[in-house]
Amino acid sequence: MADERDLQEVRAAIDAIDGDIQALINQRARCAQRVAEIKLAELQAARERGEVDTAAEVSYYRPEREAQVLQRIIERNEGPLDGATVAYIFRELMSACLALEKPLQVAFLGPEGTFTQAAALKHFGHGAVCVPQPTIEAVFAEVTSGNCNYGVVPVENSTEGMVSHTLDSFIDSPLHIAGEVELRIAHHLLVAPHTDVAHITRICAHQQALAQCRNWLDRHWPGVERQSVSSNGEAARLAASTPGVAAVAGDMAAEVYRLVSVAEHIEDSDDNTTRFIVIGRTEVPPSGRDKTSIIVSSRNKPGALFALLDPFRRGGVSLTRIDTRPSRTEKWAYVFFIEFEGHLQDPNIRQILDELEEQSILLKPLGSYPRAVL
Numbered sequence: 129m130a131d132e133r134d135l136q137e138v139r140a141a142i143d144a145i146d147g148d149i150q151a152l153i154n155q156r157a158r159c160a161q162r163v164a165e166i167k168l169a170e171l172q173a174a175r176e177r178g179e180v181d182t183a184a185e186v187s188y189y190r191p192e193r194e195a196q197v198l199q200r201i202i203e204r205n206e207g208p209l210d211g212a213t214v215a216y217i218f219r220e221l222m223s224a225c226l227a228l229e230k231p232l233q234v235a236f237l238g239p240e241g242t243f244t245q246a247a248a249l250k251h252f253g254h255g256a257v258c259v260p261q262p263t264i265e266a267v268f269a270e271v272t273s274g275n276c277n278y279g280v281v282p283v284e285n286s287t288e289g290m291v292s293h294t295l296d297s298f299i300d301s302p303l304h305i306a307g308e309v310e311l312r313i314a315h316h317l318l319v320a321p322h323t324d325v326a327h328i329t330r331i332c333a334h335q336q337a338l339a340q341c342r343n344w345l346d347r348h349w350p351g352v353e354r355q356s357v358s359s360n361g362e363a364a365r366l367a368a369s370t371p372g373v374a375a376v377a378g379d380m381a382a383e384v385y386r387l388v389s390v391a392e393h394i395e396d397s398d399d400n401t402t403r404f405i406v407i408g409r410t411e412v413p414p415s416g417r418d419k420t421s422i423i424v425s426s427r428n429k430p431g432a433l434f435a436l437l438d439p440f441r442r443g444g445v446s447l448t449r450i451d452t453r454p455s456r457t458e459k460w461a462y463v464f465f466i467e468f469e470g471h472l473q474d475p476n477i478r479q480i481l482d483e484l485e486e487q488s489i490l491l492k493p494l495g496s497y498p499r500a501v502l
């Protein structure tokens with residue numbers, strides 16, 4: 129009896145707290161609406177002063193501010209919920225507040241159900257409208273043309289290295305990197321419901337997924353044909369519609385195409401993460417915890433790479449990634465993708481880039497963006 133009364137009391141307390149949280153959420157949403165009014169008024173004033181194009185649009189989305197808000201939430205969190213869990217709740221709250229201002233259109237490497245879609249939702253929350261694109265080039269094109277505000281594309285996988293297509297697309301693109309997303313990738317072997325596993329004759333997946341699960345597939349499905357397809361989502365679509373086909377794909381694909389798993393977590397490395405980048409048309413101001421990516425190419429002479437990296441060493445700036453691609457224009461010339469801590473507006477970073485400019489054939493800053501918080 130006492131237990132029953134305790135339960136009712138605690139539930140009454142929860143109801144009261146929920147009421148308070150709800151009122152506060154809406155109070156927060158009204159503040160976001162007010163921010164939107166201020167941004168619009170600022171843009172109109174700038175238009176009247178002739179400082180911006182009359183076609184210029186308000187950018188309601190502020191990646192640097194979102195990163196600061198989420199970072200602060202994680203830092204001040206006292207539990208029992210962990211910081212990342214609370215930050216996810218606030219991620220969705222900010223996404224809903226932004227959608228009140230104006231929902232973002234986000235192009236991603238589709239079809240529905242790809243890890244890139246999961247990354248887009250992780251970064252922008254469910255208030256964003258995610259628009260699938262058939263190729264990485266199409267994601268770049270949708271953002272360049274203004275059809276979508278941002279795009280999300282894969283850039284690097286911890287098992288397989290760089291996604292070369294994304295890097296190549298940047299070489300001729302006017303877009304900037306506006307953010308990064310890291311996603312822990314779990315692959316499952318998926319089939320349509322009621323499939324008899326003895327009848328599986330083909331396993332479809334994106335080539336990276338096949339590579340990431342190679343040992344497991346060799347061990348468990350040695351004689352079965354493997355087919356690489358354009359995406360994990362496409363593999364899942366095929367598994368849902370073609371008898372005898374199984375897919376290697378993740379939870380998102382399983383959900384979208386209503387597949388069931390024959391085996392879960394079949395990736396060879398249990399620390400299999402993919403990094404995605406967010407691309408946009410505008411540069412992102414400093415958040416205080418930023419990264420910068422550049423493309424740089426130097427003359428092919430001895431010590432060229434050392435000379436490119438030395439300014440970073442002298443400036444005490446940590447490199448987080450360096451990768452090489454053959455130049456598409458000059459035979460035997462190489463293009464380096466370098467990623468480091470800091471923002472293009474930081475004086476020490478500017479000085480390093482000035483030095484690089486002097487010794488390179490090509491120097492292209494791709495953008496500074498907040499380091500992934502979630």
Ligand SMILES: O=C(O)C(=O)C[C@]1(C(=O)O)C=C[C@@H](O)C=C1
Pocket residue numbers: 160163164188189190191193194197221222223225226
């Ligand atoms: O601070 C702003 O500029 C807002 O628009 C508010 C807010 C938020 O909900 O906190 C919403 C969207 C922006 O991307 C950043 C933050």
